[in-house]
Amino acid sequence: xAQKPAIPKGTRDFDPDVMARRxxxxxxxxxxxxxxxxxxxxxxxxENLSTLTGKYGDEGDKLLFRxxxxxxxxxxxxxxxxxxxxxLGQKISEKGLRYDLTVPFARFVxxxxxxxxFPFKRYxxxxxxxxDRPQKGRYREFYQCDVDVVGSDALINEAELVQLVDDVFKxxxxxxxxxxxxxxxxxxxxxxxxxxxxxxxxxxxxxxxxKIGIDQVNAELSEKGLSDKAVELLQPVLFMEGxxxxxxxxxxxxxxxxxxxxxxxxxxxxxFTYLYxxxxxxxxxxxxxxxxxxxxxxxxxxxxxxxxxxxxSICGGGRYDNLTGVFGMPDVSGVGISFGADRIxxxxxxxxxxxxxxxxxxxxxxxxxxxKEMTYCLPFLKELRAKGFRVEIFPDAxxxxxxxxxxxxxxxxxxxxxxxxxxxxxQFTVKQMQSGEQITVDAETLVEKLGESLxxxx
RNA sequence: GUGGUCGUAGCUCAGCUGGUUAGAGCAUCAGAUUGUGGUUCUGAGGGUCGCGGGUUCGAAUCCCGUCUUCCACCCCA
Numbered sequence: 223x224a225q226k227p228a229i230p231k232g233t234r235d236f237d238p239d240v241m242a243r244r245x246x247x248x249x250x251x252x253x254x255x256x257x258x259x260x261x262x263x264x265x266x267x268x269e270n271l272s273t274l275t276g277k278y279g280d281e282g283d284k285l286l287f288r289x290x291x292x293x294x295x296x297x298x299x300x301x302x303x304x305x306x307x308x309x310l311g312q313k314i315s316e317k318g319l320r321y322d323l324t325v326p327f328a329r330f331v332x333x334x335x336x337x338x339x340f341p342f343k344r345y346x347x348x349x350x351x352x353x354d355r356p357q358k359g360r361y362r363e364f365y366q367c368d369v370d371v372v373g374s375d376a377l378i379n380e381a382e383l384v385q386l387v388d389d390v391f392k393x394x395x396x397x398x399x400x401x402x403x404x405x406x407x408x409x410x411x412x413x414x415x416x417x418x419x420x421x422x423x424x425x426x427x428x429x430x431x432x433k434i435g436i437d438q439v440n441a442e443l444s445e446k447g448l449s450d451k452a453v454e455l456l457q458p459v460l461f462m463e464g465x466x467x468x469x470x471x472x473x474x475x476x477x478x479x480x481x482x483x484x485x486x487x488x489x490x491x492x493x494f495t496y497l498y499x500x501x502x503x504x505x506x507x508x509x510x511x512x513x514x515x516x517x518x519x520x521x522x523x524x525x526x527x528x529x530x531x532x533x534x535s536i537c538g539g540g541r542y543d544n545l546t547g548v549f550g551m552p553d554v555s556g557v558g559i560s561f562g563a564d565r566i567x568x569x570x571x572x573x574x575x576x577x578x579x580x581x582x583x584x585x586x587x588x589x590x591x592x593x594k595e596m597t598y599c600l601p602f603l604k605e606l607r608a609k610g611f612r613v614e615i616f617p618d619a620x621x622x623x624x625x626x627x628x629x630x631x632x633x634x635x636x637x638x639x640x641x642x643x644x645x646x647x648x649q650f651t652v653k654q655m656q657s658g659e660q661i662t663v664d665a666e667t668l669v670e671k672l673g674e675s676l677x678x679x680x
Numbered sequence: 681g682u683g684g685u686c687g688u689a690g691c692u693c694a695g696c697u698g699g700u701u702a703g704a705g706c707a708u709c710a711g712a713u714u715g716u717g718g719u720u721c722u723g724a725g726g727g728u729c730g731c732g733g734g735u736u737c738g739a740a741u742c743c744c745g746u747c748u749u750c751c752a753c754c755c756c757a
Contacts, residue, residue: 228730231748281755284681322757350757355681357751364757426755535757562757591715626717641715655717 232354232362239581240567246580247394247563247570248347251367254389258382260345260369265326267349268317275318277325277548279517285352287319319351323368324518324545324558331372331556332549340373347563359533359565370558372546377489379557380522380541381496387526387537387559388502394566395575397529398536401509404490405519405540407473408510410483411459414476415452424448424456425513431460432511459510466494466508473510489521518542524559528569536565584634585676588615589625591641598645599638605669611676629655636672 229235236244252262268289275283291314299313320326323346331338347367356362369386371379384400391398412421423446431439439460443453458476462469470487477483490508497506512525521541528536539559546554570576586606588599599615606613616625622639629637639651650668653660654675663671 228748279755281681285755352756354756355754356749360756366757538757560757565757589715622715623713623717628717630717637716639715643715651715653716658717660716 230362232356232360234361234363238583242581242583243570243576244563244567246576247566248365248367250393251390251561251563252345252347254386254393255345255367255369257389258343258369258386260343263327263330263344263346264348265320265323265330265346267319267351269320269326269329271316271318273329273549274321274325277518278321282321285354286321287351287353288315289317289319290315320348321352322350323348323366323560324370324542327368327370327372327558328545328556329549331554332546332551335551338373341371341379342373343369343371345369359568361564365563367561367563368558370556372554372556375541375543375555377492377522378496380493380524381500383539383557383559384493384497384506384524385500385502387524388504390561391526392503394570396536396566396569396573397504398526399505399507399529401507401512401525401527402490402493403509403512403523404486405521405523406482406486406489407477408486408513410477410480410486411456413480414483415448415455417448417452420446420448422517428456428460428511429513436460462510469508469510470494486521493522518545520544522557531569531572533565533569533572535562536569537561582633582635584612584614584632586611586613586636586638586672587625587629587632587634588613588638588640589622589629590616590619591622591639592619595640595642595645598640602638602650602665602668606672609669609673611672636675638668638672 255262271286271288274286278285288311295314299310304310327344327346331342345368347365349363349365351363354360354362369383371383384402387398387400408425409418409421412418412424415424417424424443427439427442427446430442440453443456444450448456458472462472464472470491473483473487478487494506494508509525512523519540520543523540524538525535526537527533537559539557541555541557543555544552545556546552588596588603590596596615596619603613603615616628626637635655637653637655639653640649644650644662648665649662650665651660651662652668652671652675661671
């Protein structure tokens with residue numbers, strides 16, 4: 223054999239087994255999205271670089287996959303432009319692979335602003351690409367399942383999204399905890415300690431609290447230019463304990479006098495009131511150290527983690543007040559969240575949460591005893607399929623042993639056999655693969671009998 | 681992007697400080713069983729030891745490069 227073929231770093235092939243499980247996740251998510259009134263859209267895998275760059279911060283820009291122009295793109299490049307990566311890059315690459323679904327969505331909203339019926343509730347399930355170093359649960363090509371509402375700044379949208387999250391993970395049988403914070407509160411805190419311009423640095427640092435500990439967080443804060451006094455002021459927030467209401471009351475005392483902080487607190491109170499009335503089943507915590515989220519979030523921030531398995535967040539999102547602004551359409555507020563399908567898969571696989579029906583494909587197989595016998599079976603295949611059963615016939619008159627092995631490995635629950643003797647008597651032998659039990663049924667009652675035995679398995 | 685780590689049959693791995701023709705289990709295929717699988721028995725096929733170079737009489741084993749895997753940082757789904 224020649225050199226074995228391979229796929230690029232951080233990408234994966236999905237075999238039928240994996241696809242069945244992935245489909246289960248996608249269809250569950252899709253179903254819930256629709257229940258809340260979201261409608262699907264799709265956007266191209268590639269966008270103009272001008273659409274993508276500058277939206278994800280410097281780090282994000284570095285992780286963009288760029289697509290080389292077609293043809294002899296170097297011939298048009300003048301010597302001076304070849305001197306730096308920056309200028310050369312602009313000349314030879316004008317397109318890039320999408321990095322997430324939110325920015326293409328913002329582009330979509332601006333582009334079709336006159337045709338869209340606001341508030342626009344859309345969902346989008348597509349792969350995205352990041353030139354990151356792969357690790358476990360971190361791929362260069364992965365799927366995001368985004369739901370967003372744009373054109374409404376009502377907090378009920380946030381609440382409904384949390385409820386939707388609850389619904390999805392309840393259906394997938396994954397135990398999760400949702401953490402909520404508000405960017406305005408973080409901004410209020412930054413102002414409170416006298417460093418409003420250091421908002422990003424502060425949030426990035428305190429976000430690491432449970433990972434690296436308080437000493438390292440404080441060290442990083444100092445390193446970012448915060449005075450000892452500023453770090454000192456922040457401590458009560460980092461160690462804030464108690465119920466959500468208690469935390470909010472404490473916050474009120476600290477930053478209630480700061481306009482933006484006060485606004486954030488009011489929003490949080492309203493959101494948690496909605497959530498209380500919605501009777502959310504999963505735990506929902508106010509976590510003031512939650513800061514992750516891209517630079518464009520301006521209000522609520524969400525993050526969802528599985529509680530039974532260590533894994534990065536499997537779902538995250540937030541409120542962005544001006545994402546469409548960069549595309550020339552100001553004052554459109556949106557809120558959305560993104561489900562990481564690949565990580566959800568890893569969690570479910572890890573905890574063995576996929577139900578049998580998620581991985582079952584064919585339900586009934588007709589074994590092949592030869593040309594005449596196959597012909598005898600064909601009308602029944604048609605009839606069963608018309609009734610919605612997933613049915614196949616083994617294409618070759620191979621040894622029965624081989625055919626049953628195929629059936630077994632494909633986890634098909636029922637094998638139907640008809641050889642010379644059954645044909646002569648106008649009958650079929652129906653075999654339950656799991657128990658090995660076999661019964662003989664008349665041809666007229668075959669469809670009915672099969673329907674009965676599969677009733678519990680659908 | 682920085683630092684580290686791994687790579688031997690389809691899969692999981694052995695292979696001592698370099699030394700005959702590179703092994704095992706599982707999986708695959710064939711037969712025992714020409715109409716009965718998931719258990720058993722017998723046998724077979726399958727590897728340029730990730731790839732490229734170097735050191736050596738001799739390299740899976742040592743060195744360099746490269747690709748891939750996983751890990752920490754960065755960032756994130």
